[in-house]
Amino acid sequence: MPAKNIWSRIGLLQEGQALTTYCRQVGLNYQSMKKCSQRQIAPDTKSLVKIARHFRADFDWLVTGEKNSNKLNLQLGRKIKQLRKLRSWSLNDLAEKVSVNAKILELHEKGHMQVSFDVLLxxxxxLKAAPHEFLIEENAFPVQTPELKIFQATSAKNAPKLRQEDYVSIPLTESSIAAGQPIIQADQIEDYVLLHIRAAGKRKNLVASRVDGGSMEPMLHSGDIVVIDRDDKRVSKNKIYAIFHEDGLTAKYVERKKNLLILRPINPAFDVQIIELEEHPAPIIGRIIGAWKEL
Incomplete structure (x- = not known):
């Protein structure tokens, strides 16, 4: 491994601190690090692991210096920067609040370094955002309107003529909303669902998904398609919401009591779930405004 380059990255994290102070904070052997520094040889692997963990840096970056600018990291970086600027925080402000070195956070925002799960949480x-929101691009649903063909039912001989502009196309995601135990959502579009403008109203931020689970039976069954208004997160009585909980999406009745969000199923075979909002500040994805199901 190129020792000189490793020491340039160690120095970047050191930020002008004396080596004695640096070693004491990180838990490194000062004499060993001093010898490595003077000879410009790489510290041992155990020391490098300690440095990466202390500064919450990616170990591969510390060792190789290579930028990991894949699509996911670039998207995460854009979202982190966007949410930070919405709060008028400087890079140093956010770095201090999440206990991450400012240089590391800058690399995250540029999409050059993988964000660890604990840093993301x-x-x-x-930033008061659900973790999955960092993975969704702005205006991602839908980018292009698919070609639509609308047919008149044979039973509606004298009904008004149907027009394509009377319908809204809503993206149907491949992954399901768990109406029982939450599952992991894949941010991909499987198809499009048509909703008449009378039902959609002025709602714009809509997405559809299939229900998987039995906690909301008999109202919602596994396989039913639900439409979610992602702009409607205000808790109302007797309304069903899509919730991000335990690394997945679930559908439930919702109540809020102080700093607790209570998720209530319809099916008595399933337990009530409770989310502490101080630990998970933004779990509501949106209100479920309708469902399509086979009888």
């Missing part, structure tokens, strides 16, 4: 809590 801290960012989500501090």
């Amino acid at each position: 801290d960012l989500a809590k501090t």
